[in-house]
Amino acid sequence: MRNLILAMIMLLLPASNALGDQVRDSWEWFNAAEFYQGGQMKGRQDLKTTARYFRVSAEKGNAVAAFKLGEIYENGIGLPKDPIQAFTWYMRAAARNDKDGQLKVGWCYQKGIGVQPDPQIAAIWYRISAENKNVWAYHMLAFMLADGQGMKQDLALARRYFEISLPKTNDHWAKWKLASLLAQEDPKRARNLLKEAAAAGNAQAAEELRKLN
Numbered sequence: 001m002r003n004l005i006l007a008m009i010m011l012l013l014p015a016s017n018a019l020g021d022q023v024r025d026s027w028e029w030f031n032a033a034e035f036y037q038g039g040q041m042k043g044r045q046d047l048k049t050t051a052r053y054f055r056v057s058a059e060k061g062n063a064v065a066a067f068k069l070g071e072i073y074e075n076g077i078g079l080p081k082d083p084i085q086a087f088t089w090y091m092r093a094a095a096r097n098d099k100d101g102q103l104k105v106g107w108c109y110q111k112g113i114g115v116q117p118d119p120q121i122a123a124i125w126y127r128i129s130a131e132n133k134n135v136w137a138y139h140m141l142a143f144m145l146a147d148g149q150g151m152k153q154d155l156a157l158a159r160r161y162f163e164i165s166l167p168k169t170n171d172h173w174a175k176w177k178l179a180s181l182l183a184q185e186d187p188k189r190a191r192n193l194l195k196e197a198a199a200a201g202n203a204q205a206a207e208e209l210r211k212l213n
Contacts (some may be wrong), residue, residue: 026056026057026058026060026061026062026065032053033049033050033051033052033053033054033057033065033068034050036049036050036053047072047077047078047079048078048079050072050078051069051072051078051079054068054069054072055069058089058092058093061096063092063093063096063097063098063101064093064098066089066090066092066093066096066098066101067089067090067093067098067100067101067104069089070085070086070087070088070089070090070093070101070104071086071104073085073086073089074086074090074104074113082114083108083113083114084114084115085114086108086113086114087105087108087113087114087115088114090104090105090108091105094125094128097132099129099132099133099134099137100129100134102125102126102128102129102132102134102137103125103126103129103134103136103137103140105125106121106122106123106124106125106126106129106137106140107122107140108122109121109122109125110122110140110150118150119144119149119150119151120150120151121150122140122144122150123141123144123149123150123151126140126141126144127141130161135164135165135168135169136165136169138161138162138164138165139161139162139165139166139169139171139174141158141161142158142159142161142162142165142174142177142178143158143173143174143177145157145158145161146158146177146180146181155181158177158181159178159181159182162174162177162178162181163178166178172196172197172200172201172202172205173197173202175193175194175196175197175200175202175205176193176194176197176202176204176205176208178190178193179191179193179194179197179205179208191209191212193205194208194209194212195209
């Protein structure tokens with residue numbers, strides 16, 4: 001399956017000599033898009049122009065712009081929501097080895113955004129993103145490993161991936177989940193994680209703390 005996905009990536013990529021100056025030029029369009037996105041023209045945002053310039057940049061081979069355009073279509077900011085377009089642009093970013101695009105392709109396959117849901121393919125994309133040092137990919141893999149979603153359940157590896165991602169994500173859901181993995185081995189730390197998650201507004205962590213008291 002992974003080899004098939006990598007083959008698909010190669011089909012999406014233009015020949016390297018077809019990019020050349022286009023990629024370098026793409027950053028001018030990208031910077032212009034951020035200029036309008038930041039509201040620096042007449043003191044207000046121009047989200048339609050932002051989207052248009054990100055598209056020009058992405059079409060010239062800019063992977064970050066492709067990712068940004070995917071976000072615009074996913075969230076409907078400056079353009080109408082379009083999950084298929086969101087997936088398409090995330091895939092184009094991923095094909096150019098953008099770790100955030102790879103993460104989002106995994107997310108699309110996990111949640112069925114613009115594509116049929118497939119947790120196994122989602123897990124593959126998360127692994128590719130994690131190999132590119134994306135801590136949020138480790139975060140997503142940890143949940144899938146803990147629940148046995150899209151891959152064989154592996155609680156030890158799930159814990160390891162939470163330990164990699166949590167110091168940077170500080171995500172209260174990760175704290176709640178890691179607490180359950182540590183409950184038997186290190187109940188004190190598990191309780192502290194539940195307290196931190198509950199303080200961040202995690203109702204399930206708060207409920208588990210009440211049961212422990």
